[in-house]
Amino acid sequence: MPARNxxxxxxxxxxxxxxxxxxxxxxxLVLPVMITLVLGAIDFGRFAYYHMAVTNSARAGAGYGxxxxxxxTTQATWQANIRDAVMKEMQGVPNYSDSSLTxxxxxxxxxxxxxxxxxxxxxxxxxxLVSWPFIPSHFTLQRAVEMRFIR
Numbered sequence: 389m390p391a392r393n394x395x396x397x398x399x400x401x402x403x404x405x406x407x408x409x410x411x412x413x414x415x416x417l418v419l420p421v422m423i424t425l426v427l428g429a430i431d432f433g434r435f436a437y438y439h440m441a442v443t444n445s446a447r448a449g450a451g452y453g454x455x456x457x458x459x460x461t462t463q464a465t466w467q468a469n470i471r472d473a474v475m476k477e478m479q480g481v482p483n484y485s486d487s488s489l490t491x492x493x494x495x496x497x498x499x500x501x502x503x504x505x506x507x508x509x510x511x512x513x514x515x516x517l518v519s520w521p522f523i524p525s526h527f528t529l530q531r532a533v534e535m536r537f538i539r
Contacts, residue, residue, distance in 0.1 A: 427517065427518050428518075428520075430517060431516045431517050431518060431520070434514075434516075434517070435514060435516075437481075438481065438512065438514050438529055439529055439531075441477070441478060441480070441481045441512075442478075442510050442511075442512050442529045442530070442531045443531045443533070444477050445474045445475075445477035445478045445489075445510050445512075445531075446474065446508050446509065446510040446531045446532060446533040447477075447533045448473045448474060448476070448477040449470045449471070449473050449474040449477075449491065449494070449508035449510065449533070450470075450494075450506055450507065450508040450533040450534065450535040451473070451535060452469060452470050452473040453466070453470050453494050453496075453506035453508060453535070454505075454506050454535040454536060454537045454538055455538060456469065457537065466494075467493060467494055470491075470494050470508060471491055474489070474491050474508065474510055475489060478512070481512075488512060488513055489510070489511070489512055490510070490511040490512070491508065491509065491510050491511075492508075492509040494506050494507065494508050495507040503536055503537070504536070504537040505534050505535065505536050505537065506534070506535055506537065507532060507533070507534040508532065508533055508534075509530065509531070509532040510530070510531055510532075511528050511529065511530045512528070512529050513526065513527070513528050513529075514526070514527055514528070514529050
């Protein structure tokens with residue numbers, strides 16, 4: 389009886405070696421796909437984060453502009469304060485650079501019913517971590533927010 393148990397154990401060991409080789413081949417085939425998916429998720433997450441940061445900074449600038457009225461003598465200070473609000477909102481972005489941030493001059497328009505609106509447009513560059521095929525690795529995120537002045 390012990391010889392039979394030894395024979396069964398030897399067969400199991402041989403089958404285990406063959407399975408380990410198969411698992412290694414499957415892992416080698418699946419690993420590049422998994423790495424691509426992980427890097428794609430990271431780049432997409434970074435894109436979403438930067439896009440929200442640019443949107444929030446434009447919103448912060450427009451929010452400051454609509455809450456703080458200006459006169460012809462205080463317009464330059466008003467615009468500088470809007471730019472400061474935009475830059476403060478972008479401070480949390482990793483590797484943020486003030487020189488890369490572009491903000492057009494706030495535009496004030498008046499509707500037919502006399503309502504004034506302020507429009508703030510913000511641009512910030514984005515670079516992907518990986519050069520993906522058919523997707524540009526460098527582009528500019530741009531958002532514009534328009535808010536009505538509070539009377």
